[in-house]
């Protein structure tokens with residue numbers, strides 16, 4: 527990622543201020559699917575609201591983002607809620623960070639990089655859960671940051687897909703490893 531893009535993300539995160547612990551949007555109404563023990567990975571975690579929510583639920587969480595400002599907001603939120611998250615600063619344009627093993631839950635919310643789809647699928651432990659959401663062309667205008675129709679279903683078709691939705695410019699997929 528270009529330095530200017532990283533600075534733009536930093537500025538966005540600083541302007542938004544402290545986050546709030548929240549489950550991934552695609553799991554609202556399906557919280558029974560979320561494990562309460564084991565390991566979780568939050569890819570492109572932003573200001574850490576999901577990572578902190580998962581840690582408060584009892585998961586051992588690794589959260590990755592390119593933005594130091596986002597990660598700092600996440601660390602402050604974790605302190606406020608008295609939970610521990612391992613915050614990893616990494617540019618995912620360079621590939622998946624070199625983290626050990628697989629995860630009982632892999633979350634990638636509102637971040638799209640099709641080059642990472644195979645690594646995301648491989649990071650899900652057998653029986654683990656993948657939660658991914660992206661901006662979509664379906665129900666909205668096209669654009670290079672939006673997923674084409676069927677993109678998530680095609681990319682993660684080797685997993686057991688539990689739910690898949692596209693519409694209103696958003697797409698999400700829930701799948702078991």
Ligand SMILES: C[S@@+](CC[C@H](N)C(=O)[O-])C[C@H]1O[C@@H](n2cnc3c(N)ncnc32)[C@H](O)[C@@H]1O
Pocket residue numbers: 527535569570571572573590591592593596616617618619634635636637
């Ligand atoms: C739209 S935000 C989503 C944040 C969070 N997942 C959420 O749902 O609130 C996208 C995030 O991706 C991060 N990001 C963008 N490009 C990245 C890259 N190449 N490597 C790592 N993180 C990146 C940004 O810093 C930002 O936090």
